[in-house]
Amino acid sequence: MRPMMRLFDKPAARVCAMTTLVLFCVFSGPAYGQAEGADALNPGDTAWMLVATALVLFMTIPGLSLFYAGLVRSKNVLTVLMQCFAITALATIIWVVIGYSLAFANLDAQAAGTLNLASFIGGASKAFLRGVTPDALSGTFPENIFVMFQMTFFIITPALICGAYAERMKFSAMMIFTALWLLLAYIPICHMAWSGDGALFAEWGVLDFAGGTVVHINAGIAALLACILVGKRDGYGKTPMPPHNLTMTVTGAGMLWVGWFGFNAGSELAADGVAGNAMLVTQISTAMAALTWMGIEWMKHGKPSVLGAVTGAVAGLVAITPASGSCGAMGALAIGLIAGIMCFLGATTLKRVFGYDDSLDAFGVHGVGGIVGALLTGVFASESLGGLGMEHATMGAQVFAQFKSVVVTLLWSGVVSFMLLKAIDWTIGLRVSREAESTGLDLDLHGEEGYII
Amino acid sequence: MRPMMRLFDKPAARVCAMTTLVLFCVFSGPAYGQAEGADALNPGDTAWMLVATALVLFMTIPGLSLFYAGLVRSKNVLTVLMQCFAITALATIIWVVIGYSLAFANLDAQAAGTLNLASFIGGASKAFLRGVTPDALSGTFPENIFVMFQMTFFIITPALICGAYAERMKFSAMMIFTALWLLLAYIPICHMAWSGDGALFAEWGVLDFAGGTVVHINAGIAALLACILVGKRDGYGKTPMPPHNLTMTVTGAGMLWVGWFGFNAGSELAADGVAGNAMLVTQISTAMAALTWMGIEWMKHGKPSVLGAVTGAVAGLVAITPASGSCGAMGALAIGLIAGIMCFLGATTLKRVFGYDDSLDAFGVHGVGGIVGALLTGVFASESLGGLGMEHATMGAQVFAQFKSVVVTLLWSGVVSFMLLKAIDWTIGLRVSREAESTGLDLDLHGEEGYII
Amino acid sequence: MRPMMRLFDKPAARVCAMTTLVLFCVFSGPAYGQAEGADALNPGDTAWMLVATALVLFMTIPGLSLFYAGLVRSKNVLTVLMQCFAITALATIIWVVIGYSLAFANLDAQAAGTLNLASFIGGASKAFLRGVTPDALSGTFPENIFVMFQMTFFIITPALICGAYAERMKFSAMMIFTALWLLLAYIPICHMAWSGDGALFAEWGVLDFAGGTVVHINAGIAALLACILVGKRDGYGKTPMPPHNLTMTVTGAGMLWVGWFGFNAGSELAADGVAGNAMLVTQISTAMAALTWMGIEWMKHGKPSVLGAVTGAVAGLVAITPASGSCGAMGALAIGLIAGIMCFLGATTLKRVFGYDDSLDAFGVHGVGGIVGALLTGVFASESLGGLGMEHATMGAQVFAQFKSVVVTLLWSGVVSFMLLKAIDWTIGLRVSREAESTGLDLDLHGEEGYII
Amino acid sequence: MKKVEAIIKPFKLEEVKEGLAGVGVQGLTVSEVKGFGRQKGHKELYRGAEYVVEFLPKVKLEIVVTDDKLEEVVQAIVKAASTGRIGDGKIFISPVDDAVRIRTGETGDIVLS
Amino acid sequence: MKKVEAIIKPFKLEEVKEGLAGVGVQGLTVSEVKGFGRQKGHKELYRGAEYVVEFLPKVKLEIVVTDDKLEEVVQAIVKAASTGRIGDGKIFISPVDDAVRIRTGETGDIVLS
Amino acid sequence: MKKVEAIIKPFKLEEVKEGLAGVGVQGLTVSEVKGFGRQKGHKELYRGAEYVVEFLPKVKLEIVVTDDKLEEVVQAIVKAASTGRIGDGKIFISPVDDAVRIRTGETGDIVLS
Numbered sequence A, B, C: 001m002r003p004m005m006r007l008f009d010k011p012a013a014r015v016c017a018m019t020t021l022v023l024f025c026v027f028s029g030p031a032y033g034q035a036e037g038a039d040a041l042n043p044g045d046t047a048w049m050l051v052a053t054a055l056v057l058f059m060t061i062p063g064l065s066l067f068y069a070g071l072v073r074s075k076n077v078l079t080v081l082m083q084c085f086a087i088t089a090l091a092t093i094i095w096v097v098i099g100y101s102l103a104f105a106n107l108d109a110q111a112a113g114t115l116n117l118a119s120f121i122g123g124a125s126k127a128f129l130r131g132v133t134p135d136a137l138s139g140t141f142p143e144n145i146f147v148m149f150q151m152t153f154f155i156i157t158p159a160l161i162c163g164a165y166a167e168r169m170k171f172s173a174m175m176i177f178t179a180l181w182l183l184l185a186y187i188p189i190c191h192m193a194w195s196g197d198g199a200l201f202a203e204w205g206v207l208d209f210a211g212g213t214v215v216h217i218n219a220g221i222a223a224l225l226a227c228i229l230v231g232k233r234d235g236y237g238k239t240p241m242p243p244h245n246l247t248m249t250v251t252g253a254g255m256l257w258v259g260w261f262g263f264n265a266g267s268e269l270a271a272d273g274v275a276g277n278a279m280l281v282t283q284i285s286t287a288m289a290a291l292t293w294m295g296i297e298w299m300k301h302g303k304p305s306v307l308g309a310v311t312g313a314v315a316g317l318v319a320i321t322p323a324s325g326s327c328g329a330m331g332a333l334a335i336g337l338i339a340g341i342m343c344f345l346g347a348t349t350l351k352r353v354f355g356y357d358d359s360l361d362a363f364g365v366h367g368v369g370g371i372v373g374a375l376l377t378g379v380f381a382s383e384s385l386g387g388l389g390m391e392h393a394t395m396g397a398q399v400f401a402q403f404k405s406v407v408v409t410l411l412w413s414g415v416v417s418f419m420l421l422k423a424i425d426w427t428i429g430l431r432v433s434r435e436a437e438s439t440g441l442d443l444d445l446h447g448e449e450g451y452i453i
Numbered sequence D, E, F: 001m002k003k004v005e006a007i008i009k010p011f012k013l014e015e016v017k018e019g020l021a022g023v024g025v026q027g028l029t030v031s032e033v034k035g036f037g038r039q040k041g042h043k044e045l046y047r048g049a050e051y052v053v054e055f056l057p058k059v060k061l062e063i064v065v066t067d068d069k070l071e072e073v074v075q076a077i078v079k080a081a082s083t084g085r086i087g088d089g090k091i092f093i094s095p096v097d098d099a100v101r102i103r104t105g106e107t108g109d110i111v112l113s
């Protein structure tokens, strides 16, 4: 084991050290721009990446925002839509100003086989997108599209968290939390996973094709902490809080499904057979998980529900995300099946047992599904199971690498989220007043009503 | 006329023979994988096919599901959404497990100029997508994308049928019917039309660019039989059953229109001028049919309705589907006009005269529009009418070929649908109880309500 | 200054002369088809243009139609959806029959450095899309896709105007106005801006990448005149007329945002770094304007509204449109900020001061945002401000060129719109009866209700 | 003058309206209500959480009638609305002092015809 | 105490509310109802099938007033709600025994002021 | 027989229902209404135009009770629905002549039990 890596054997204890490192790096690191090969622009890949970007944005607005908005009570419907929309705008600006740079600049400081500061965070040299001209390439397509594609992930991740604290969080607190969380939790994990040779997860050989750690586990654990620290909704467990408009939720689910092709197949960064495979396994896992969830409900409650079907589909989408670059059709069937079962337990039993109020099951689906997917990626990448093969690892070693990435993400994002939420709670407060909660957040926070029909 | 073809001059009488043949073939045929040329992967075509696939899935969820869901009464809204969603999941798995193989494997057994078993059905060699690796090509793009693209057609076709039996069919019966119908009706027709040289329709020289027979007539006739065998909705003809939310229907119609570009222009399987032409004629026919339907209503009832406009648009989309690879702008204007008129009659007069309860006009629009489109394809492919030309046929011969494919589809799908529906009715029953129908299927079948506002 | 150009120094005075010229040209001009280079078809560019076209259509149906429909009272919701849908159909047919030809045929008559009739209007040689075969190219992709792409702009522009006269205009009057306005206002401006060397705006060196003048100012000024000439809604200013369903509006806004990538990045007519840059700056400006509008509301009213956020986003989208081919990330931040402020004033103060009833702020957002964007394009194209550079002009000269194009558009479209609206008012009348207005236009004009829930 | 308030099952509305037309009722007013009574609610299911909805959708009819018509009207409703199952609903009869037709300002029994 | 129930055309609500404020009414309760009466319903059109909607949207106001205010209140409604066309609606007056203010538990006329 | 009509704040419905069950109420009917009273409306904001919504969402309960139960029922509502803040609502009590159970045709007090 290389020296730097020992640092992470007990990750919890080292978080402070890492934070210091990270901050140091951000403000000192020289940056040399993204290292490019001698690739030329390929219009086919470019076309696909333009579209994949549009598809991933489509996942958040309107996709996810509809999915979530249908699940709350009608007095809070606009708040949810507003959160997703405002996060989209906020994350865009942060990404342009400094986020992209911190995630993807200073790559020259990284080197395969070396763990250093640059394994954890990028630099400031591309702040305000310095150097991202129309001519700059990222592989076979323009770097500005790479900026955009990655931005859409930067947008959707905090939007996923909304599902946990829905129907009670202050809008101002939400905005501050999101901004800081993106900088302190998202960017480091994104860099560790996706900045290439020399980055932490890359060195470990972790497979995270489209964001199991970066997006889903990252958002999932933040969601869990957020719903615990914000506290339960008034009347939770006593009064029923059924979804106010399931047609909206099903519509959003359809959009998520379709948009996810951009997410997963787009993560190949090219229009080729691996992208096609990513699309195919995404479809299979999703279908399988939807049928699984429906089947469980049918057996347990005597009827399958449409909310069950769409939640299962999202579970399948989440779990296949890290695996979509490496598993085959059979692996996808298995991942879908397992994700369906585990997320069902996550959104029902787990939540009931621990008694937290994860309003829309952001942790139950994205956290649980993300972990399941990350670990199973290590299994179903195996050629013996129809996968595309793991480069140098045995299945055991690969699963262990995956496991480490899961733990790092849980701990890093967990600690950051906890500290941020506590700090915000002590200062401006996380939660609206009881009266506002009973009136509805739409009127209280935004002075509007969803429906005047 | 070649010997094998005589078999089909009186198609009804030969259905049993065909069934035997088909079943035999399925379990016996050696399979050699899809014959490939020496084509190399083209990223531009690949990009387009990735997107076209996403667009066609988008047509079903959320497109079609919203279009249909808005048309039912609010107590049944979720059932319709659920049907489309569950069919999406179910068809995906069937396609992966065996459907794709039965439709597109064993192509080596086919040969131009020969009608044999392989003219009617593929084989089992690609079950579980054996051999569909990221490297396998289908023309100029990866085969896995071809699998996905064709899968989206496999999904939407049974979803179209939902429109006929809406508001009264059991969910379990619907699932069983769909699964069997896909295997026994969809796959053979798909194979006959699209598996290339040696396939029945190919031998006849039938032009079905994007699925007039395979999708629309196939679904349309099944829809007609389903609504007749399931029976009328309680109170049909006495109580008004107006659409509960036309905003949803219009939204779905817009999505269908946009998604249909993937359907028709995607069917070129390349990003080229024929794809562009398919997009163009799709737009023209749709617009023309929408204006036609509006115009008829304006004249007949004194006002044009938005439901009329969107239904007309769907009629235009349906009718241009088989013709979109061969007609020109002028042909599209004519097809749109005629489809607008004929589907108007299909959804109004025809239904009234025969008194069946095709709740959302699945036959009236898809069946009638599909037949009109299939026949007119034979007319407007002609260069003299601005078409791209028919290879070797005169207009008369082409129309006759089209006619034969229509008849085969109607008979094959009709007989299969009839037998399946009867069998299900005798066993588990097709229809919910009268009480469930009066309460609403959402509560009864799924334990949920659409709106709690 | 070249002789022909003097004509436009006092544009108002010359409108009649222009009209005569234009009409003359239309019926006399020989046409030679679009001049092509020796370009070959590029499948990557073709794939992108197919998708960009689908995205722009998606902006109108369902995007814009949902955005607008949510803002009216529920008794008028279908009317708005119907207007957008019917305009889509109507504009399609007009474009195919003669519109495309008048806008883009007869290009041989144009020459760089010469202002003549052909600087203002095309010819009739491509009527009914004569010559637009699958082989015909437009640059590196098929001309039929160019026809389609431009058609989607032809569709959305009059649909934008609906926002001004919503809730009171007759459907028949709306259809007639739209048809004539497209022919007399849209086509000339489109030709002047986009038909290449020798066209008026091209000669002036105007930068209008994706339609600041052609689409937004054009529609904006028509909207202003329409809402003034149609008159205020009954009870306007006395009774509150709040949006009936903001979830619909937010959904539509998300669709507009995503679809706008097709609009702006598609206007590059290729999948390359300039397209990527257009997508990037579109995202930035939109996010910035959304945050700006939210910020203003937060300061002024104590709470940010979701309607404010989405309206700000649309303002940002509008303003970046002409600039998206020439500005950089920093310019986009500035344009978003300024557009947010100016459109806020346009939709609030300006409207209040002058007292017109622009129901959904079509002028306040598209007119004002379009003008702001057109002028700022001249500023932020400058390399010194991070732009991609202006070819031969100083910033001052460029802004002046932009200014002239704004004035020409305002005057031309303003005069045409005024005359058309007056003529229609005198003949069939623009407005529904007071009783119809109180009952709701859905029932009165279309015999339907939006919701029966 | 009496006011007859009937709470019935929603799908019976059409029949009741016809029944009332049969006994010459010229006007009535309908509203959507939720009822709570002996009729058991139904279970709903959201992400594995089952809960019982106790308030059931009902329709309330209000018909103001002249005293002499009262009996006939009540009978017509009972006849048309009854299915024999729990939850068929109730009819309440209460006194009305007077009625006014807004259009004309008329008062008294004439308003009801 | 009397209860005044007025069924009016929806778009008249604002005017009636102002009219009532003019005669000192401090509180009222409004609900959306569907009315059936002499006013002819409208035709709706769905895929070529025309049918008549006989239940028209109306608004019901309930105002409990002291006996001395009754006349004034009724007049105010008639004045504000009348358009002179069929379907303007009706007012029904019925006895109320007592009123209670939930916040304070007070009863009697004071509750209405 | 008396009819108790209570206009309460919507989020109090569950508590009131439980309170009423506590005193043996077997049935009630609920509708959504808008109330206008002393409670100040809220401001809404649409594109910079602020306006005041004066009609606030309320829930109306109708319970027909036998005369002897009246006091108890009213007290139960007051207790459960009161928050002490303006807008808690009102209860109106009015006479009912008779009640009919549609299912059985029964009349009189038995219908209410």
Ligand SMILES: Nc1ncnc2c1ncn2[C@@H]1O[C@H](COP(=O)(O)OP(=O)(O)O)[C@@H](O)[C@H]1O
Residues within 6 Å of the ligand: D007, D034, D035, D036, D037, D038, D039, D056, D058, D085, D086, D087, D088, D089, D090, F026, F027, F028, F029, F030, F062, F063, F064, F065, F101, F102, F103, F112
């Ligand atoms: N005491 C009551 N006061 C007001 N409404 C009542 C009362 N009892 C019943 N209802 C209404 O009558 C409906 C039917 O009553 P329920 O007890 O379920 O059945 P049934 O009338 O057949 O005995 C209830 O849903 C409720 O709306």
Ligand SMILES: Nc1ncnc2c1ncn2[C@@H]1O[C@H](COP(=O)(O)OP(=O)(O)O)[C@@H](O)[C@H]1O
Residues within 6 Å of the ligand: D026, D027, D028, D029, D030, D062, D063, D064, D065, D101, D102, D103, D112, E007, E034, E035, E036, E037, E038, E039, E056, E058, E085, E086, E087, E088, E089, E090
């Ligand atoms: N007998 C009645 N009982 C209850 N409501 C009635 C009665 N008659 C009429 N209404 C209500 O009054 C409304 C208006 O009545 P209608 O006969 O249409 O016109 P007008 O009041 O002008 O004569 C109806 O829509 C209905 O809601």
Ligand SMILES: Nc1ncnc2c1ncn2[C@@H]1O[C@H](COP(=O)(O)OP(=O)(O)O)[C@@H](O)[C@H]1O
Residues within 6 Å of the ligand: E026, E027, E028, E029, E030, E062, E063, E064, E065, E101, E102, E103, E112, F007, F034, F035, F036, F037, F038, F039, F056, F058, F085, F086, F087, F088, F089, F090
């Ligand atoms: N005279 C009245 N007639 C009918 N309903 C009334 C009357 N006064 C008040 N209400 C209803 O009671 C509700 C509460 O009244 P309000 O004056 O706001 O507060 P409070 O009851 O605490 O004094 C109102 O919203 C309205 O629905």
